[in-house]
Amino acid sequence: MEFLIEYGMFLARVATxxxxxxxIVGVIASSGQKQKRIGKGGSISATRINDHINDLREVLRLSxxxxxxxKAVHKEEKKTSKAELxxxxxxxxxxxxxxxxxPKKKRYFVLNFKGNIAADAVESLREEITAILxxxxxxxxxxxxxxxxxxxxxxxxxxxxxxxxxxxxKIPLTICVDKVAASGGYMMAxxxxxxxxxxxxxxxxxxxxxxxxxFHRVLKKYEVDxxxxxxGEYKRTLTNFGEITSKAREKVKDDVENIHDIFKTWVKEYRxxxxxxxxATGETWVGSQAKERYMxxxxxxxxxxxxxxxxxxxxxxxEYEFKKTIQEKFSSVxxxxxxxxxxxxxxxxxxxxxx
Numbered sequence: 001m002e003f004l005i006e007y008g009m010f011l012a013r014v015a016t017x018x019x020x021x022x023x024i025v026g027v028i029a030s031s032g033q034k035q036k037r038i039g040k041g042g043s044i045s046a047t048r049i050n051d052h053i054n055d056l057r058e059v060l061r062l063s064x065x066x067x068x069x070x071k072a073v074h075k076e077e078k079k080t081s082k083a084e085l086x087x088x089x090x091x092x093x094x095x096x097x098x099x100x101x102x103p104k105k106k107r108y109f110v111l112n113f114k115g116n117i118a119a120d121a122v123e124s125l126r127e128e129i130t131a132i133l134x135x136x137x138x139x140x141x142x143x144x145x146x147x148x149x150x151x152x153x154x155x156x157x158x159x160x161x162x163x164x165x166x167x168x169x170k171i172p173l174t175i176c177v178d179k180v181a182a183s184g185g186y187m188m189a190x191x192x193x194x195x196x197x198x199x200x201x202x203x204x205x206x207x208x209x210x211x212x213x214x215f216h217r218v219l220k221k222y223e224v225d226x227x228x229x230x231x232g233e234y235k236r237t238l239t240n241f242g243e244i245t246s247k248a249r250e251k252v253k254d255d256v257e258n259i260h261d262i263f264k265t266w267v268k269e270y271r272x273x274x275x276x277x278x279x280a281t282g283e284t285w286v287g288s289q290a291k292e293r294y295m296x297x298x299x300x301x302x303x304x305x306x307x308x309x310x311x312x313x314x315x316x317x318x319e320y321e322f323k324k325t326i327q328e329k330f331s332s333v334x335x336x337x338x339x340x341x342x343x344x345x346x347x348x349x350x351x352x353x354x355x
């Protein structure tokens with residue numbers, strides 16, 4: 001028994017040290033982040049995916065086909081390209097004669113969102129959407145490749161609000177989920193005009209939770225005082241070191257239930273065909289099961305959807321990247337390493353509310 005007590009104290013000390021490391025790294029990272037956002041900005045890039053696919057095809061041809069076959073293929077493609085160009089010129093001419101805008105190919109703007117607990121990718125997402133909305137029309141389409149297991153409510157609420165900007169401009173929004181869109185990730189995904197998921201993608205987890213370790217009894221045993229001075233009855237409810245009262249626990253439970261109700265209302269508004277009470281249980285399903293429950297519209301990978309779009313349209317991948325100083329890069333590495341190490345001890349290590 002004495003060994004177990006000592007071992008438990010050892011774990012508590014290690015956890016405390018890890019928390020301190022994460023706090024320090026977080027302060028360093030946040031100070032650099034502020035400088036980056038205000039003073040340095042970033043850059044945006046647009047990559048034409050059509051060209052990438054053509055390059056892949058051409059490399060494979062050169063590796064597999066003989067010279068005569070390659071020559072024949074290039075000749076046929078040149079002929080097709082010439083016919084398409086002639087058709088385009090005729091269409092433009094007819095449009096001018098009719099005093100109309102000349103026809104143009106539909107454009108797809110592809111975005112990527114890889115979410116973590118804090119939904120940090122929203123910082124780039126908001127810039128990318130701002131850029132797209134300055135150019136796109138309702139004849140175009142935005143495609144979001146989404147991967148997220150969920151996280152903090154306010155962070156994913158902001159990410160979802162960014163997607164609403166696209167919908168408010170009447171621009172079609174397609175969201176593709178290849179791996180996971182759960183909880184806060186599904187809060188974003190359900191906004192899609194067309195929601196596509198891979199057959200084994202993880203979908204759902206419409207629920208809310210709060211969890212944190214509490215060391216009050218350990219501190220009490222070793223006669224260590226922990227005090228919080230606050231104004232407002234519910235300014236602090238659950239803490240890592242304070243005593244958790246039944247009243248505080250009930251207050252947090254009420255808050256969680258309230259946010260869950262808001263979450264369910266949100267999903268039902270944008271996916272009216274679902275039976276919300278049957279799926280808002282915190283469970284997850286693979287893509288094929290989610291389709292049966294009307295949680296997604298189509299089973300397909302993002303690659304399939306984008307490659308098909310490239311056949312008749314212009315497809316561009318848009319990426320906004322913030323500039324980073326050496327200090328910020330170093331801080332990011334430290335923060336990521338500390339987070340990975342700490343996750344082995346405590347899953348979701350603070351008392352923020354998570355979806």
